[in-house]
Amino acid sequence: MRRCAGARSVREPAAHLRDLVPYDPKYIPAEVMVSANENPDDVPESLRTDIMRAIRRVALNRYPDPLANGLRDLIAEANGLDRDQVLIGNGGDELLFDTALAWGGPGRVFLNMPPTFSVYENNALLTGTSVVEVPRRANFRVDEEAVVARLSRGDVDFTIVTSPNNPTGDAVSESFVRRVLEASDALVVVDEAYFEFSRKTVRPLLENYENLVILRTFSKAFSLAGVRVGYLLGSERVLSEYKKVRQPYSVDAISQVVASTVYENRSKFVFGIERIVSERERMFERLGQMDGIEAFPSESNFILLRMEGASDAWRELLARGVLVRDFSRTRYLEGCLRVSVGTPQENDRFLQTLADIAASRRAR
Incomplete structure (x- = not known):
């Protein structure tokens, strides 16, 4: 924004905001959105x-x-x-x-x-x-x-x-x-x-x-x-x-x-919750079979995993249409990504894409 000559500037905000980093959910549109721990299914019609x-x-x-x-x-x-x-x-x-x-x-x-x-x-x-x-x-x-x-x-x-x-x-x-x-x-x-x-x-x-x-x-x-x-x-x-x-x-x-x-009408969500839990266990098992990937047990609707070059993997996943959450530069979570449990089709897309990325790295 262009300022007029002689215009006043605003005073500094509260001092405790100086080093505070805003919460950033890293919301980026993608074909497969499995980064925000949302329920992959909308409210029933x-x-x-x-x-x-x-x-x-x-x-x-x-x-x-x-x-x-x-x-x-x-x-x-x-x-x-x-x-x-x-x-x-x-x-x-x-x-x-x-x-x-x-x-x-x-x-x-x-x-x-x-x-x-x-x-x-x-x-x-x-x-x-x-x-x-x-x-x-x-x-x-x-x-x-x-x-x-x-x-x-x-x-x-x-x-x-x-x-x-x-x-x-x-x-x-x-x-x-x-x-x-x-x-x-x-x-x-x-x-x-x-x-x-x-x-x-x-x-x-x-x-x-x-x-x-x-x-x-x-x-x-x-x-x-x-x-x-x-x-x-x-x-x-x-x-x-x-x-x-x-x-x-x-x-x-x-x-x-x-x-x-x-x-x-919360009983109508029971089947969807059970499917998410089942898919979570399936994803955890598949991730455990991938070389170079450490998946951590989860009781939620997401899985945390650790791998070498996690930040690069995040970018490669996004380039192929899959958005996960990148924690690789976060204190205590270095090298980690988090993936939400999506629909079975979304989960298959994520798992196959991650496996392809891991395979291409081994082939280099």
Whole structure:
């Protein structure tokens, strides 16, 4: 943009933004999109008809229900909770940021377990929260003893345990989460964004631990990544603190009725989830047969793999129409790529293309 002579420049932004790198999902159009951990199947057509019928009843000139109480009631009933133990957000991302706003800040401490979802640390830095790390082991499993020992020092204000973890795919045990909850009074957020694929949840622990909050989303198993709805399960007292920092009307009326319709019909997604799990196991087996590729066990809808020249392989895959996620230059994930489980046809395309790339390298 050309500036006029004598025009003022803007003052510098907040100092803590200087070295902060924006979250970049590396969204690049491709024939096979297996980079963002989306459900490869859209909402069923019959259910889409129900959704459009519900949308037509929405008064677009009115503000939405600020707390999405209809959706809260559906989720609460399904989980054996009261309405006040559920909070809806604009995707899980808003609720993660609200966590940092409510439990972080200057003089506060967040315990991170990298490699994990990078947004956790970014949110801490944006809110002036100090970050302490307990890195995962070489096999990407949580260093459980080190985590519990660090929490036991008593200075951590909140931590996030991701199960299954993104991008490594491993889930933690309920017994470990219980130890974390008992190690201190820190808020413990268990991010269960992918729990439908692992079939593991720590929901039973909510009965006895006020410092536990569970995060879930509609973006993965329920094919609503484009709608942006997530939710928290927790104690009424804890969630009341979230309400103080969340944006008013953050979940629009359209998203509320779409998510409500999908949740009422969530049984229609069971077959698709089971197919993703089956395809994940098939892909893992095939990857394990490829020379020079180390695939890590996953309980989610993606697989992390490590290979020599991963960055070049990412570019070669993209040149052949297949987009995966490149983590090869990320700390703790050097040499790694992550592939989402797509349709069987997409998975075949990825596997064959990767095998061709590996074969061409051996022939050089």
